[in-house]
Amino acid sequence: MVKPSNDAVIGLGAAIQRVKEMESPGRSGVRGQSEEEEAMAAMDVASDVVLLKKVWRNEKAAPEVLHFEAGLIQRAREQIQLLEETVEELIEIRSDDIVVSLYQMDLDRALFLLRSYLRIRLQKIEKHMLHIYRTHLWNRLSEQEQRFAKRCLDIMEGHLERSVLSRLPYGYQSMLKQSISSEEDDMVPQTQLDTFIFCKAKEQYWSFPVG
């Protein structure tokens, strides 16, 4: 199975972050900066949006939950907030409607990417919380996602307990095992990894074994 390379994305994200720190120290601090700085900020938005799109696409295509892109998400949210303020300002100074709606559209798209990314992750967590909780996948979640997953897990456990488990005979009441005689946990729904996914080649491979 071909897995989208996630490390490369993180690497690129970190590199761009470093470049940015060198270029524009304290970028998000002062408002009303010179035009040049403003242009730079706009470029940052573009590059992070490209990154976000990539991360979003990877998450959408991968059957398993991938590493949470904490840094990128943090930056994306800051930039979205900046953009929101810009739009508000533009409305206040009664700027041209077309300009406002262009900014608004840009903002809406960035927001959609962010929401959709977080949503796809949540849906994966909802689907395989038990498996994620018990494996290395747990470390891929953000702190908030972990809290959510733990809570969901408790709720699901309560529901299964009430509906089925507490009503079965002794020895068959475990959520994880079919019966007391099962040697390992054989009732944990897992992510189906043996499946088809979409992927995009980043470099040229002359021959690539498939199947």
Added chain:
Amino acid sequence: MYGRRASQLLRELASCEDGQLTVFNNDIFEQVIRECNEHNLQLQSLIRKIEDANLDIQTTRNADHFGAVIHHLSLSRNKRCLMGYIYNRAELIQSLRWKIGPVLPQEIQEKLSYSEEEYFKNHSTALESYISDLDLDLTVDMVPPKDPYIRVKVLDDIGEVCLGDHAISLIQHSLHFIRRTDAEPFISQGLMEEFIE
């Protein structure tokens, strides 16, 4: 035949249209639970029979042993089916939170068992607390945006609503041109629809 009723439950799930929920089949569910306990009684009595004959429970391979195995396997299978039924329905139920919102309409609520209603409420609260943790509403913006504004038709009297910095009154059958993000909650509640000429 052992295990037939339990498989009926799963067949019911499988034959259902994607994303559609059927009425919780309490009748068959209870029958399967009873079947499980019946299997267990049989299983216990067979084990006792082996023990009473002073045979080693681990190594004996007589008719009683294989009978016990059949009961054990049937019980496990029933358990898998019951769990599968509940688990898959729970997945469907939690997806309703995304599609419909925190309050389910009467006709859907009637399809849920008591525990499932509780499950929906609890799961819904968990999601809400994640969203407030995050300070970003994830239940809006479900489709990629094309235009920040959309034309909508009001399907039911909503009344005076404050959108942005001005109030508009949303009367049944009226048409409005408003921000997509403002319209989405109303659309998902079925109070508005996108108006396409």
